[in-house]
Amino acid sequence: MEINKSLEELGLSQIEIAIYLYLLSKGESLGSQIYKENLLDKSSAYKAIAQLERRGLVISSGDSRNQIYKVAPKEQILDLFENRKQGIEQSKTLFINAFADIEKYSAQHYQNENVQIFTGQDAHDRYHETILKGKFDLIRTIAASDTAQKAAGNKKLLDKTNTWFIKERVARNILIRVLYDKDTVPDKYDTSNPKLLKECRRYSERLNLSSMMSTFGDRVGFATIKNGKFWSLIIKDQLIVDLLNSIYDSMWNKSDESK
Template identity: 25%
Template structure:
């Protein structure tokens, strides 16, 4: 790796790397001699030298009417990097605590329009395990026509699907037709109503609503998903 590239890798910009190397090579020089060596414009060279001085990589020497700059040892760069690493290590636990707090907050996304809902179903059935409670009757007919392919995907890819469906005719007929070893379907008591289609996969809960405007809410949260999966297990275990 070229020296200039190496300096850029550890945090200097292109002009800083070029001018630091120029000062290092000539040992000591005026702004003019350094700009000539670095092949940079004099005003820019002065600005960059001041930046390097603030970083502790060059020193300014006043001699009567002449001002010169000299390079500090390259070890200073390593020491500066080690100091930054030490500061980062000391503050890492607190920074991670903030990161994890934000990470644990549920992420909520809203989807509207039939095309976006169909895309969402496509994402759901990329998962290896899906739990559903709802009603075939609750799904918009036009969307239903667009997502029948998901049943073939379940069969072909052996996706583990469990469904608890409302006891309406459409759902009962669907259960009779599509139940299989990896696609298990149970029918809820007639007193149970599911106005929305609810799907659990990975760490997400998806609630589809087809009343008035088709829409879906996706809640991505380990805690929320675990809660609803536990509720689903209770419901599933109490049905034949």
């Protein structure tokens, strides 16, 4: 259903969506009716209702013991979707600005133990080996136009690294999500096989980024070309990673599955 997708884009959980759709079809309802008729856990249902109220999707009336719930006016819902749309556009700007901030950060903290720089002939392999260290189950990657092959140096080197990296990643049960921009040519990779643990989506615009970014656990990695050679860094900083993950997830949810 299109409405389900729209509600998911607003960040609603499945139980919140179920309650919202119930109220949309049934109209005003008591809390007891909501959780009983939907076979929901009472506590979970009331938490979800409270969250819907905070989001402005549901309003209530009456005293605390006999509160009646109903969906908010249509105009209020439309405002929420419009604000969400504006938030996505702001996310793209924040994302690009974050890249510039990261570049500045790395220059200032080159000797910091939480910043690793990879240069030299084997830098491409060492960078990917380091990515797989630590405990995590998801890699988020954004691939800007032409950056992947340039960063690897050439297609032969890229394919060689991908072969062992994919094998190790899958062996460790690590899912990877790759977000392409409008003009990026996707790598030839079978995303229809769930055993390969890879999901791809395409963002609707060109991002004009000069490097590839990946987040994994409490670390973020950047790979690019400097002075004609591969250059990358990995930063261990939970605050930066949380910021980038939040922006990435917002863009991912707004993107289409890559074909």
